[in-house]
């Protein structure tokens with residue numbers, strides 16, 4: 224026994240040490256993403272307890288000292304002492320790698336969330352300290368850890384009464400996280416809300432007490448509780464759209480231990496599809512077998528229904544895209560042994576899921592629509608409209624295709640290409656107008672930087688059907704210059720001619736509008752290029768301050784004020800305001816905005832797909848009132864990450 228005990232302890236210490244030495248292996252990164260992952264990891268344990276049917280409430284609190292507390296009313300982490308190690312189960316869960324909720328045989332969970340499924344021990348190892356409280360068997364159990372190491376044994380005292388549950392408070396270790404340890408409210412709120420949608424009936428309360436640390440600061444709180452689960456998720460995503468049918472179509476079932484839940488609603492005034500996939504509560508950005516199964520069954524069911532109702536001529540067939548036009552949907556599956564594939568491990572690979580989704584959804588959907596011919600006809604009519612528009616677009620597209628095949632070397636005339644042919648080291652700057660284009664062309668490093676000037680505002684893709692899109696010259700230029708395929712078709716990263724697509728617009732209202740139009744275009748035309756991180760935004764300076772022989776470029780008003788306030792009282796200096804990129808000397812543009820050594824680029828990241836979809840609908844769609852309100856209250860919800868590359 225003592226032998227085992229010693230060996231076990233050494234293993235535990237080595238485990239903690241390894242996590243601290245190689246945090247990226249466990250939480251993906253030591254940047255903001257990894258930091259937020261700590262919270263998700265702890266919350267996932269509580270959600271698992273809720274999925275097992277034992278927990279209803281989860282409270283997440285950001286504390287004044289920078290720590291986070293997650294409290295649930297589940298059964299509480301087991302506290303009994305393991306006869307061999309002499310340690311409590313709680314200590315084991317917190318210190319032993321891979322000893323999360325899955326270790327108990329009978330008490331273990333069917334499925335477990337967590338992108339890496341690494342468990343609380345990893346959070347513990349990467350925290351300056353952790354304090355755990357468990358209410359169980361009428362007692363209050365507590366234990367404290369520092370950098371993963373228990374500070375004394377589990378303490379126990381009476382006083383829990385009937386209460387059961389777990390509280391975990393942790394302060395991330397600032398020596399581990401490179402971008403600091405400050406949590407972003409919107410990021411956490413988005414994920415917590417998503418979890419509440421995915422696990423209907425679980426109440427997640429989010430409380431931000433950090434502002435209390437400053438005088439006059441106020442706490443901020445929200446509660447996410449959706450009894451309708453993913454049905455409410457779809458309602459939420461569609462709240463700015465006009466529904467084609469009132470009731471959300473909902474399917475729920477289980478086969479071979481795979482649980483499937485699907486919620487669908489078509490909108491009259493939307494022309495793209497917005498299907499979100501989740502496996503074990505993890506957003507599957509790259510899709511996978513659950514989404515494949517859903518798409519297949521939608522296409523089959525609606526075609527057969529359309530034929531039955533005499534809506535299809537001869538051997539016409541509605542394509543999947545036709546049927547999905549204007550569709551908002553969520554599919555959430557729970558799989559016992561999920562396989563996550565692809566570079567980002569966000570593609571569900573389990574092949575059995577495809578058929579399970581297909582058959583479960585097929586049965587329910589067919590019956591649902593047979594009993595509601597009005598709904599069926601509305602969806603079929605919408606798909607037929609899309610089908611006809613697609614025919615027209617095909618002709619226009621053939622033009623583009625023929626053009627790009629015939630003149631495969633003829634890139635758009637105004638493109639100033641770079642000399643390297645290696646996309647991985649190539650960049651393209653998309654700029655507004657010829658004068659900015661001129662400065663950029665002269666300022667660039669032509670070996671790896673290409674410039675594409677666009678004339679005026681590009682077409683608003685949100686309001687345009689496919690046929691018109693392909694006829695537009697600016698869009699044609701973008702498609703051929705970047706090497707994009709056909710709208711909505713599988714994104715081929717290997718065809719991309721540049722791996723950094725940089726939007727470089729003026730720092731004014733017009734520039735912001737053109738930037739939004741371009742982002743909307745990329746997002747709606749081939750969302751994967753945004754998801755996979757190929758799109759960037761350049762950050763040109765707003766001011767140049769000259770004082771004697773020194774000069775400073777400032778990228779915000781605040782920076783300008785900071786610099787000038789650092790000058791002595793009677794200092795003489797001049798401030799030049801750049802009204803547009805075209806006003807900058809080529810060398811200036813290079814130094815401040817284009818030179819990889821000195822510039823700041825922001826990579827466009829879509830953290831919250833549902834929110835992004837709504838953002839584009841609101842910003843670029845037809846309904847004016849929500850747009851005004853949105854701009855007034857939110858600004859832009861796209862997450863732009865600073866990257867100095």
Ligand code: 0RA
Pocket residue numbers: 268269272295297298299300301323324325327330331389
């Ligand atoms: C292992 C086994 C059991 C529950 C848990 C872990 C558990 C872990 C966490 C982490 C946060 N909240 C949690 N709630 C529960 C089952 C215990 C039993 O059978 O009573």
